[in-house]
Amino acid sequence: MHRTRVKVLEDVLDANGTIARANREDFDRHGVTVVNLMGSPGAGKTAVLESTVRGLGGLRVGVLEGDVQGSLDADRLASLHVPVTQINTDPSFGGECHLDANMVRSAIPSLPLHELDLLVIENVGNLVCPAEFAVGEDLRVMVSSVTEGEDKPIKYPLMFRATDLLLVSKIDLLPHLDFDLYRYLGNLDSVHPGVPRILVSARTGEGIDQWRDWLLEKAVREP
């Protein structure tokens, strides 16, 4: 039983990988750098994006919004006058808890790739499955809020290991929490030693310049 289940999962992830590579080729052909933005529900993924998409130099940014239902986040971002495309994960059975490569593939025709340098794919809020499903991204960025507790890197190690950059969010709340930042960073280093990290607050703007600089460096516009 267990072996059958593992085999099914292997096949699913194999197929996902094949489609993710096709997505990546499409993005590469258009010179678009793609970031897969992941994190818990309420970690602040959209808030961090809102504070970012303006002021990215001459970089042309688009967003692909993954949500179980609705278009709240897409509406928030569209008001900033960036191209936003919405994906709702299958609405039957409550919806999927992650984006997969095929959902992103279906959205590609509605993305203005020839007008973009950077595409941010905001994944469904979830610390488990999004880390298992590549969607064709160049880079993975995880948003992890200090309100979630110091233990999260140890409890959800796969996502913390899979990320290329960690944004530690809502740091303006640190004075009001029983949160030991050094213990958290120690836990982080125990599962992903030395992973780049930026402490940010979308509310106060702290760290946002540094996060913008990281994006600008990664998504250098092709000459």
Place this chain on the structure above:
Amino acid sequence: MHRTRVKVLEDVLDANGTIARANREDFDRHGVTVVNLMGSPGAGKTAVLESTVRGLGGLRVGVLEGDVQGSLDADRLASLHVPVTQINTDPSFGGECHLDANMVRSAIPSLPLHELDLLVIENVGNLVCPAEFAVGEDLRVMVSSVTEGEDKPIKYPLMFRATDLLLVSKIDLLPHLDFDLYRYLGNLDSVHPGVPRILVSARTGEGIDQWRDWLLEKAVREP
């Protein structure tokens, strides 16, 4: 393709429902009331439980801890001298993002059911899939932190609809957040009108008595 996928999901949920009913019969036979405790990673599920399991009158409480990996939460609760059993969801591929009825079934032999009146099953931190998989519970309780934002009921409606009680957690942080409690409660009522709700803070103890009273009422010890 889509129809095949839906059929597979239906079969999975059908099988899960059958096993959940078997679990429920076992719990009923022992007179154990079972609560499935759900919420985001870091919503405060374990903290709320810690503040609860002591002082539940003469009620004998046990905990079944669902985690992707590790036993951090189980260790926290075991220090309170309640029986705690750990389930780690399949560690291959990063683990499952929810408990299912079969995982709980496998744990039943190691649960001291004859010594319990109330069993709390702490699910994996996730706002999507746990709501789709019954595990044999009598009641579903959801913990939703005010740090997660007012939009969560609308973005993850299935879980908010599935719950019998909502614990709105971390309310000691309200003065430090841009969080409109009335807007949040309005969103909640738009997806699950009138669902019972208790505002709690595990840190200050606010609302914890009311939550304990709710549990005591639901898990009346059989004479």
